Amino acid sequence: xxxxxxxxxxxxxxxxxxxxxxxxxxxxxxxxxxxxxxxxxxxxxxxxxxxxxxxxxxxxxxxxxxxxxxxxxxxxxxxxxxxxxxxxxxxxxxxxxxxxxxxxxxxxxxxxxxxxxxxxxxxxxxxxxxxxxxxxxxxxxxxxxxxxx
Amino acid sequence: xxxxxxxxxxxxxxxxxxxxxxxxxxxxxxxxxxxxxxxxxxxxxxxxxxxxxxxxxxxxxxxxxxxxxxxxxxxxxxxxxxxxxxxxxxxxxxxxxxxxxxxxxxxxxxxxxxxxxxxxxxxxxxxxxxxxxxxxxxxxxxxxxxxxxxxxxxxxxxxxxxxxxxxxxxxxxxxxxxxxxxxxxxxxxxxxxxxxxxxxxxxxxxxxxxxxxxxxxxxxxxxxxxxxxxxxxxxxxxxxxxxxxxxxxxxxxxxxxxxxxxxxxxxxxxxxxxxxxxxxxxxxxxxxxxxxxxxxxxxxxxxxxxxxxxxxxxxxxxxxxxxxxxxxxxxxxxxxxxxxxxxxxxxxxxxxxxxxxxxxxxxxxxxxxxxxxxxxxxxxxxxxxxxxxxxxxxxxxxxxxxxxxxxxxxxxxxxxxxxxxxxxxxxxxxxxxxxxxxxxxxxxxxxxxxxxxxxxxxxxxxxxxxxxxxxxxxxxxxxxxxxxxxxxxxxxxxxxxxxxxxxxxxxxxxxxxxxxxxxxxxxxxxxxxxxxxxxxxxxxxxxxxxxxxxxxxxxxxxxxxxxxxxxxxxxxxxxxxxxxxxxxxxxxxxxxxxxxxxxxxxxxxxxxxxxxxxxxxxxxxxxxxxxxxxxxxxxxxxxxxxxxxxxxxxxxxxxxxxxxxxxxxxxxxxxxxxxxxxxxxxxxxxxxxxxxxxxxxxxxxxxxxxxxxxxxxxxxxxxxxxxxxxxxxxxxxxxxxxxxxxxxxxxxxxxxxxxxxx
Ligand code: FES
Ligand code: FES
Numbered sequence: 001x002x003x004x005x006x007x008x009x010x011x012x013x014x015x016x017x018x019x020x021x022x023x024x025x026x027x028x029x030x031x032x033x034x035x036x037x038x039x040x041x042x043x044x045x046x047x048x049x050x051x052x053x054x055x056x057x058x059x060x061x062x063x064x065x066x067x068x069x070x071x072x073x074x075x076x077x078x079x080x081x082x083x084x085x086x087x088x089x090x091x092x093x094x095x096x097x098x099x100x101x102x103x104x105x106x107x108x109x110x111x112x113x114x115x116x117x118x119x120x121x122x123x124x125x126x127x128x129x130x131x132x133x134x135x136x137x138x139x140x141x142x143x144x145x146x147x148x149x
Numbered sequence: 150x151x152x153x154x155x156x157x158x159x160x161x162x163x164x165x166x167x168x169x170x171x172x173x174x175x176x177x178x179x180x181x182x183x184x185x186x187x188x189x190x191x192x193x194x195x196x197x198x199x200x201x202x203x204x205x206x207x208x209x210x211x212x213x214x215x216x217x218x219x220x221x222x223x224x225x226x227x228x229x230x231x232x233x234x235x236x237x238x239x240x241x242x243x244x245x246x247x248x249x250x251x252x253x254x255x256x257x258x259x260x261x262x263x264x265x266x267x268x269x270x271x272x273x274x275x276x277x278x279x280x281x282x283x284x285x286x287x288x289x290x291x292x293x294x295x296x297x298x299x300x301x302x303x304x305x306x307x308x309x310x311x312x313x314x315x316x317x318x319x320x321x322x323x324x325x326x327x328x329x330x331x332x333x334x335x336x337x338x339x340x341x342x343x344x345x346x347x348x349x350x351x352x353x354x355x356x357x358x359x360x361x362x363x364x365x366x367x368x369x370x371x372x373x374x375x376x377x378x379x380x381x382x383x384x385x386x387x388x389x390x391x392x393x394x395x396x397x398x399x400x401x402x403x404x405x406x407x408x409x410x411x412x413x414x415x416x417x418x419x420x421x422x423x424x425x426x427x428x429x430x431x432x433x434x435x436x437x438x439x440x441x442x443x444x445x446x447x448x449x450x451x452x453x454x455x456x457x458x459x460x461x462x463x464x465x466x467x468x469x470x471x472x473x474x475x476x477x478x479x480x481x482x483x484x485x486x487x488x489x490x491x492x493x494x495x496x497x498x499x500x501x502x503x504x505x506x507x508x509x510x511x512x513x514x515x516x517x518x519x520x521x522x523x524x525x526x527x528x529x530x531x532x533x534x535x536x537x538x539x540x541x542x543x544x545x546x547x548x549x550x551x552x553x554x555x556x557x558x559x560x561x562x563x564x565x566x567x568x569x570x571x572x573x574x575x576x577x578x579x580x581x582x583x584x585x586x587x588x589x590x591x592x593x594x595x596x597x598x599x600x601x602x603x604x605x606x607x608x609x610x611x612x613x614x615x616x617x618x619x620x621x622x623x624x625x626x627x628x629x630x631x632x633x634x635x636x637x638x639x640x641x642x643x644x645x646x647x648x649x650x651x652x653x654x655x656x657x658x659x660x661x662x663x664x665x666x667x668x669x670x671x672x673x674x675x676x677x678x679x680x681x682x683x684x685x686x687x688x689x690x691x692x693x694x695x696x697x698x699x700x701x702x703x704x705x706x707x708x709x710x711x712x713x714x715x716x717x718x719x720x721x722x723x724x725x726x727x728x729x730x731x732x733x734x735x736x737x738x739x740x741x742x743x744x745x746x747x748x749x750x751x752x753x754x755x756x757x758x759x760x761x762x763x764x765x766x767x768x769x770x771x772x773x774x775x776x777x778x779x780x781x782x783x784x785x786x787x788x789x790x791x792x793x794x795x796x797x798x799x800x801x802x803x804x805x806x807x808x809x810x811x812x813x814x815x816x817x818x819x820x821x822x823x824x825x826x827x828x829x830x831x832x833x834x835x836x837x838x839x840x841x842x843x844x845x846x847x848x849x850x851x852x853x854x855x856x857x858x859x860x861x862x863x864x865x866x867x868x869x870x871x872x873x874x875x876x877x878x879x880x881x882x883x884x885x886x887x888x889x890x891x892x893x894x895x896x897x898x899x900x901x902x903x904x905x906x907x
Contacts, residue, residue: 033168
């Protein structure tokens with residue numbers, strides 16, 4: 001089936017299968033920042049934005065993205081770079097495999113939450129797993145980025 | 150030093166963080182065949198017939214391979230230096246299947262859907278055999294997991310396959326039985342650390358193709374490119390010179406990727422078809438058809454005098470290696486090697502261990518490599534001893550730990566070169582407020598808070614076995630290329646080795662290009678495991694840099710027309726001591742590499758160490774236990790680390806925080822479980838819980854640097870040692886909170902709750 005959507009501000013028409021998931025569709029069109037690390041919607045690595053909200057692209061049928069605005073980290077070079085600089089100053093992109101999805105969640109959180117507390121930050125990001133860093137460095141980076149204590 | 154000791158950003162950090170295509174799957178050719186594996190539904194079975202004709206006839210199926218199509222040469226997937234201690238006990242595909250998930254057939258097709266369709270069309274009949282599932286019943290079980298005649302070992306590892314014993318290990322100094330008779334206090338207990346899954350976020354994957362010269366190229370998410378090359382050569386029966394293994398960026402390993410996984414299947418498909426092929430293990434396969442940490446039973450007996458001096462240690466270990474013996478003998482012996490030297494006032498020690506085959510997923514290398522299990526058992530017993538003696542647990546450690554210059558019974562006379570473990574303990578006590586908090590405080594609402602502690606050590610590289618080779622060359626434009634086989638798996642060794650090279654050469658890091666992890670271009674390195682890279686490859690970098698410096702000075706002097714004693718390095722030039730003449734590296738390179746010079750300057754070194762200096766950690770946990778439900782919340786975890794000189798504080802801290810989090814997972818949440826027919830019950834993140842950011846509480850890291858005389862700029866290792874303290878320290882804190890001594894990991898609320906009822 002053909003769908004039309006906006007990916008990173010570009011309108012595209014893609015042919016997709018009925019059972020195809022958005023994460024796979026995006027990767028097959030070269031958006032290789034999108035990573036997957038589970039088959040059970042548990043890890044958050046595949047996080048992209050749909051109409052500005054962070055979503056798990058592994059769990060959304062590509063058909064459902066028809067008419068929507070999809071944003072991957074490739075579409076936010078400035079914001080991603082700014083936060084990635086802070087993250088890597090902490091060394092908290094260890095293997096980095098979880099980082100793009102994590103960064104998409106952090107950027108969405110910044111848009112959604114005003115002056116979040118540490119608890120709110122942790123709560124917002126619980127769905128983003130990381131096996132390397134133990135999360136502390138990521139939290140330090142977020143606090144620096146948001147300018148909260 | 151300009152770079153060493155500074156938190157320098159990783160050279161690949163921005164690329165990986167912002168999602169640039171730098172991992173195996175990103176680099177695979179789009180037309181690569183997709184490989185899927187048909188896996189055994191039975192824990193122990195023999196294929197009596199297999200028909201792939203209907204699968205092969207589906208359009209788009211390139212090949213379907215069974216045990217009849219593969220070389221008849223047993224090998225090991227363990228990534229270890231040759232001669233590997235692990236037994237050669239597996240075939241690429243075998244007629245006998247030894248666990249649920251063992252490989253039955255390899256399917257290669259144009260896409261995933263076609264491969265799946267073909268898989269359903271393969272007809273297999275099995276003779277189902279009686280599996281060995283309980284590792285405590287493996288020895289002497291009526292079923293023998295590996296009866297085959299052609300299983301072989303490189304040297305005696307104490308294998309007795311008819312008994313299901315994979316390997317045996319025994320070490321004894323002094324007479325423990327006699328010594329126990331003189332001890333005023335004796336404590337003893339049995340511990341069961343569980344199988345743990347690595348769950349690196351990038352699952353196992355491998356992409357293979359034939360290059361312009363017909364050689365097999367393997368892009369692999371691996372920690373051990375050179376070992377993968379050797380293992381493929383043996384398994385496929387082709388010369389290693391026909392294989393090139395390249396490691397791109399990899400999404401975590403934790404030891405899991407020190408064991409081969411899909412490489413061999415992709416490789417055989419490419420060899421049979423001549424076509425590029427890609428295998429990606431899904432999460433379920435990664436959980437259920439690769440490796441885990443070895444589950445063990447450890448019996449520990451300690452004897453001490455009334456002063457609390459530990460005089461005798463007796464440790465008996467049974468290790469479950471599952472269906473194949475990857476890393477079985479070495480993980481087993483490391484249980485003793487990385488625990489017994491902690492306490493060296495002993496007069497007698499004994500270690501006796503066996504690894505056994507069972508019909509479950511194989512165990513393998515996992516960060517900590519036996520030390521994790523050994524630390525849980527030994528440290529829990531030391532905590533018990535302290536209680537019995539009515540001593541503070543930190544005091545008993547301070548009385549017994551090894552000091553600089555001292556030896557230990559099983560250490561063959563090697564003296565300890567560096568330790569600040571005493572300072573680590575003191576610092577940790579202060580940070581966690583031990584004096585106020587030990588052992589427990591009621592905080593109302595039926596909740597109790599308590600603290601617990603443990604110490605640990607590991608090695609740095611493998612003494613007399615691990616080596617690292619490094620080449621640094623001065624390029625035609627005055628820049629440098631650093632060639633190494635060390636394998637950055639996110640840990641940052643490409644950055645750390647560049648930092649070390651930059652300081653050793655006294656040039657900015659930007660002038661050094663690092664090229665790593667490619668068996669065609671890298672000098673030999675076993676890979677990143679055994680906490681080796683900083684310690685061994687780092688030292689090789691320094692040696693290579695020194696050699697190159699000498700050559701640059703020599704050539705500089707020659708070109709300046711003075712003697713070599715009269716020149717020195719000055720920024721990016723060689724200058725006379727009098728300061729009247731100089732020549733830039735760029736000019737020097739031009740005059741040596743190009744034109745008449747005919748001499749490219751190269752520094753080269755191979756480094757190995759006769760010792761494996763231990764890094765140390767003192768870990769302190771504070772927990773809150775709900776006495777009504779048994780629920781445990783980790784409030785605070787403090788780890789104070791002696792890794793020698795800290796080369797890059799930010800990266801060391803992240804390594805430590807990550808290792809602690811994995812240890813927390815092992816203590817409280819994670820467990821690989823099987824059902825009654827031997828099928829893994831925990832093959833997704835739904836059933837296998839790894840810590841989320843809500844579960845780790847607060848983890849605080851501090852460093853107490855020592856200076857290791859044999860290490861690069863005084864450095865030791867950090868990668869593994871950080872994983873070991875959480876299980877015993879958290880178990881101790883829980884015991885101090887509610888009096889429940891839980892020796893079977895993980896310590897779930899149910900176990901605490903039931904323990905409180907007793
Ligand atoms: S891939 Fe794991 S949540 Fe999407
Ligand atoms: S940095 Fe490796 S999984 Fe998060």
